[in-house]
Amino acid sequence: MTTRRLIAAIDQGTGSTRCLLFDESGQLVSMAQREHTQHHPQPGWSEHDAAEIWSNVRRVVPEALADAGATPADVVALGIANQRESCLLWDRSTGQPLSPVITWEDTRASVVVDRVIADGHHDAVLAATGIPPSTYFAASRVRWLLDTVPDLEQRSVRGEVAFGTMESWLIWNLAGVHVTDVTNASRTNLMNIEALAWDPDMLGVFGIPEEVLPEIRTTAETYGKCQDVLPGVPITAAMGDQQAALFGQTCFDVGESKCTFGTGAFLLVNTGHVPRRSQAGLLSTVAYVLPGEEPVFALEGSVAVTGSLVQWCRDSLGLVTTAPGIETLARTVDDNGGCYVVPAFSGLYAPHWDPAARGVIVGLTSFVNRGHLARGVLEATAWQTADVVAAIQGVLDQPLLSLRADGGMTTNHLLMQTVADVLDLRVERPLYAETVSVGAAYAAGLSVGVWSDLDSLRRLWRRACSWEPQMDSETRERERARWTHAVERAQGWMDSSDTVRA
C-alpha cells in the first residue's frame, strides 16, 4: 500500500469538538465529533470545562483515524480551528485549568468593560485593537478572573499562570508550547491591530500581567510536534473559526466574502493588507497571516438572530415542527402578504447598533396567514444580511462580486434565493459544507507544502449550488423601504431602565 498523506483538522467549536481528516485532493476522508456540556451557573454566565474538551480531543482524533483506517504516521499535518474569544487560565507547572472556559457568550465581565469605558479608554482601545471594549472579547474576562480567584493575580505576576484561547489550550496539551495564532489574538482587546503584537497600553488598560500571555504566531507555521494524540505530527496552523471559514471558502482576494448562516450569521469580507476601521457595528479583524507575507485583514459583520428565529418559531410558537419546514410553509404563499418580522430579541447589531430595540411583527392584516409569517421570518435573515452588506459596501472601495454561503440554512433554497435577490448578488454554496475544518486543513497543508500556494487551494473550491438575483430593482427598493420602516418600529422599544436590566 502506498503511503497516505492525510491532513487532520480539529474544530473546537462552541457546541462540540470535531476531528476531520482530508486527503491531498482536499476530499473529506472521515469525521468524528463529540459534544461537550454547556454550563450556565448564573444568568448571563456561559462556561465549558477545559478538561472535558481536552478529553474529547483525545477521543475524536483516534475515532477519525480508525474510521479512515489510518494511523498517526499517515497524518502529515494538524490544523486547529476554534470557537473564538472563549478563554481560560491554567497552571503552567501542572497543566491544570485554574478557571472554567468562559465563553464568548458570557457577560459576567461587564463590570470590567463598564470601568474601562468610564475611565475614558473606549476610543483608545478601538484605535489600538481595532475592536471596541466588550465582554465579547477575552481581556475583560481575564481581568474578572484575576479580581475574583484568590491568589491568581500574584501567581500570574510570578509567571506561574498561562492564559489562552482554545487553540492555545489545545496546542499546550498536544505539544507543550504556549502560543496563540494572530487571528485569535486579534479577538482579545489586547493585540495591537497594526503591530500584531501585545499592546503594552492595552495590558495597562485592562490590567493584564504580561507574564500570562502566549507568544503570538502566524496562522500557518509549525508551532510544535504533538507528543500526545497524534505523536510526531506537527501542528502547522491555527485560526479562529470564522476566519477558518473565510480561508476554507478561499476568499483570498480583496472583496471576496463569505457568510455562515447558522443560529446567527457571520459575514466576513477580505479587505486586503490594511485594517479598515471598525464602524457601524462592523469589526476590524485579522483574516490570516502567512509567514513572511503581509497580513490580510477582514471586516466582520454579525447578525445575532437568523436560524435562532426559525428555532423560536418551532419551539415557542409551534409554527413549524422542524426548522427546515419553515421553507415548506413559506412556499404555501407567493409573498409576505405585507408582514415583516424584525427579530431584535436582544437589541439590534450591525449596522443599527441599538441595545434598546426589541422584536416586532408588523404589517398584520386579516389577510396574513402562517405562510406569510414564515416568509417574513426568512426575509428577516435576508434583509439583516443586506443591512450588513450595505454597511460593508460603505467602507470598501470596490463592490462585492458574489457571496459565498455556508452553514445549515444553505439547504433552504427559498432563503438563499431571497438573499441573492435582496443583495442583488450571486450567492454560491461550496461542495464542502464544513468550511471551518476545511480552512484549518488548508492552512495546515499549505504550511507543510501539501499545497504549494493559495492558488492551488483556490482550485480546490467547488461550487455545489448557486442562486442568481431575480428580483427587479423596483421591487427590491420597495421591500427595502418597508424593511427599514419595520426596523424603525423595533428601535428604542425599551426605556433606559429596562435596557440596563437586560
Add this chain to the structure above:
Amino acid sequence: MPGNVQAVERAAAVLSLVASASRPLGLADIAAAVDLPKSTVHGLLTTLRSIGWIEQDRPTGAYRAARSMAGLAQGLDVADLRSAATPWMDSLAAQTGLEVHLSRLEGIEGMVVQHVYRPDNSPQRLRVGERLPLHATASGKVLLAHARPGLLDLEARPERFTRHTLVDEDEVGTELEQARTDGYAVEVGEYYPDVSSVAVPVRDALGDPVAALAVLGPRAELTLGTGRPDVVTPLIRAAGSISRALWVSA
C-alpha cells in the same frame, strides 16, 4: 379487497394525496392522481371539507389538508428531506465527479428537490423545482417502479424526448421490473441525448421509497456497459446514509 367500503377508500386516497403534497392541489391534479372522474372527486372533496379535514385556498380554489390532519397523513416534509440529504449528496458529487439529483414523486411527475452541481465549477443552472418525466429519467423510473401500480397509465401519452426514449408501455414495464430486481435504474440518453443517469431509491424508516437519488453525466463517465455501473455502490451507500439521517431527524 371484498367488503371494503369504496367511498371510504376513495376518500382516504384523496386525503392522503392532499396531505402529502407540498402545495395545495387543484381538482384536476387530484382527479388525475387518484384516477377518478372529476365529479366524483369533487363530491369527496366537498364532503371532506364540510367535515373539516380539508381546506380550500380562497384565491385559487386549491385544496390542502386541514392543520388537524398534520401527522395523520402527512408525508415527509420536502425541506426536512433536503436538509438530511444534502451532506451526503455533496460527498457523492465529490466522490463521483458527477451531478447529483434528489427527486420525489409529485402527482404523475418527478420533481427535483435538491441538486448538487457537477463539481467542476462549470456554469450550471439550479434545477430544484424542475419536473421530470417518469418514463424517461433514471430518477423517474425508480419512483415509478416503487409507486402504486397504474401510475404510468395516468401519463397521457409517454412523450418521446430522444430516439432512445422508451414510449412503449411493455418496454417501460420491463424496464421497471428490471429496476425493482436490480435496485437501481438507468437512463441512457432518453431525456437529453447527451445525458445518462443512474438512480437508486431512498427509503424511509418503514422501508418505503420516499425519493430517488441519482447521478448524471455523459455516458462514458458512468461506465454504462452491460454489467452493474460502478456508481451504483457509492449511490447505494449515500442513499443508506440519507435514510439513517431521516430516521434520526424523524
